[in-house]
Amino acid sequence: MDLQALVDAASTRDWDTDPEGTVSIAVVGLGNYARNVSIPAIEAGDYAEVGAVVSGDPEKAERVADEHGAVPLSYEGYAEGEAVDAYDAVYVATPNRIHLDQIRTAADHGKHVICEKPLEATTERATAGVDACEDAGVTLMTAYRMQADPVIRALGSFVSRGGIGEPTKAMGEFTFPVLAGSNGPDQWRLDAELAGGGALMDVGVYPLNTTRYLLGADPGAVEAMARASEPFGDRPDDPDSPRFADEHVHVLASFPEGVVGEFTASFSGEADSWLELVGSDGRVRIENAFVPGGDRTVRVTTGDGEVELSGIGADETREEFDYFAHCVLTGTPPEPDGHDGLTDVAIMGAIYEAAESGERVTLTRR
Structure with a gap:
């Protein structure tokens, strides 16, 4: 690849096959990054949308849900499968050591997962998250934007x-x-x-x-x-x-x-x-x-x-969520x-x- 080819490639999605449809995502954890970076990136993309939001703060969940036309959920409601038909996949944006619990819940509901980095706080817990998704037959992508x-x-x-x-x-x-x-x-x-x-x-x-x-x-x-x-x-x-x-x-x-x-x-x-x-x-x-x-x-x-x-x-955050949704829509394993x-x-x-x-x-x- 010469320098001009590099310039041309740098503005092209090398993975995009223009599939039909969108992937509805439940955002689990409504910290500053999720609210101000990730959710706007999801909404700006071509293949993803916000279907539900999950928070331990009911007022925050209601407010963010109203802003984005999503379903508000508590962590208990998410774990119990409330409004499970409102989303196809889960974005885990909680503190690191809580990732595994949210990954397992998503896998139990048959939902694909994109999880913030690092995948978990320890190798053992990260392994358990990978195993849970493989056992459930759902996609797991680490959010390396x-x-x-x-x-x-x-x-x-x-x-x-x-x-x-x-x-x-x-x-x-x-x-x-x-x-x-x-x-x-x-x-x-x-x-x-x-x-x-x-x-x-x-x-x-x-x-x-x-x-x-x-x-x-x-x-x-x-x-x-x-x-x-x-x-x-x-x-x-x-x-x-x-x-x-x-x-x-x-x-x-x-x-x-x-x-x-x-x-x-x-x-x-x-x-x-x-x-x-x-x-x-x-x-x-x-x-x-x-x-x-x-x-x-x-x-x-x-x-x-x-x-x-x-x-x-x-x-790259918009690209990240579109890439993940594209993988889900096309059945392609994420890199x-x-x-x-x-x-x-x-x-x-x-x-x-x-x-x-x-x-x-x-x-x-x-």
């Missing part, structure tokens, strides 16, 4: 076809000041029991998963350092868990063919997100890489020249499936183990 962005998908093809030669190094950062604005310390992201960790689980998964996607490979070993100051750092009640609400984490990852990965995730500091992939014959640099709807810029430099992609892409999400949870578990022990941790191929 970057993999649905035409720009990122075009870059994946470009790299796999030798566009930057042999990849040698991947680097990335995502800093999200979680206490900025009106957000105080009393939030689920700083509760290691609910979140399964801190900055790594919440924002570090973005450079990790996007690198795995672009390289088409998983790390074989990791090393890590992590630290936290107050109000970060609380450990979960499980004494066997090495995880805590990390404020900063720095990861070295060893990928196949000698590719070295270096990633940083932080819950404090100046907000930033970027990813860079270096090869023997070029490099790819993505600025403002992981902010939903952000003004993203991609620079690709090779021996054939340089191209900058801006003003395209960055509607970021449950096993993809499970792999990242296992890798992040190894990263926490490495940070705790100070030792290099080898990953077992799943």
Whole structure:
């Protein structure tokens, strides 16, 4: 793929076969992200619509349902199958350690699932979610919106076809000041029991998963350092868990063919997100890489020249839900499936183990 072909591919849905119909989605969990990012993205798409909303706050459920012409449900009503005919699939947007319960409920009702990342808080719970959907014969997609962005998908093809030669190094950062604005310390992201960790689980998964996607490979070993100051750092009640609400984490990852990965995730500091992939014959640099709807810029430099992609892409949340709905309508397994999400949870578990022990941790191929 030459540079002009890359530019052309970056604005094209390579998966869209224009199927008939739409998929009605129940949004489970009505936090800020679900209300202000995900629901507008669902409604802006071609193949999905909001059929129901689920919240533990009856007033919020009623208000959001009225705004979007959906059925309001409590968690109890959702679990018991109330208004089950109002939706075809479920979007799980609750705190991480509650994902499994909502995935199981959806699978029990025979509903397809798109679940926010990380898939769950532990490998064991993520495995149980994957098994529940496989046993029920329903689709499970991990909500990796970057993999649905035409720009990122075009870059994946470009790299796999030798566009930057042999990849040698991947680097990335995502800093999200979680206490900025009106957000105080009393939030689920700083509760290691609910979140399964801190900055790594919440924002570090973005450079990790996007690198795995672009390289088409998983790390074989990791090393890590992590630290936290107050109000970060609380450990979960499980004494066997090495995880805590990390404020900063720095990861070295060893990928196949000698590719070295270096990633940083932080819950404090100046907000930033970027990813860079270096090869023997070029490099790819993505600025403002992981902010939903952000003004993203991609620079690709090779021996054939340089191209900058801006003003395209960055509607990846809409693409994500349309891609999921397209998979459901066509019976196509999603690329970021449950096993993809499970792999990242296992890798992040190894990263926490490495940070705790100070030792290099080898990953077992799943």
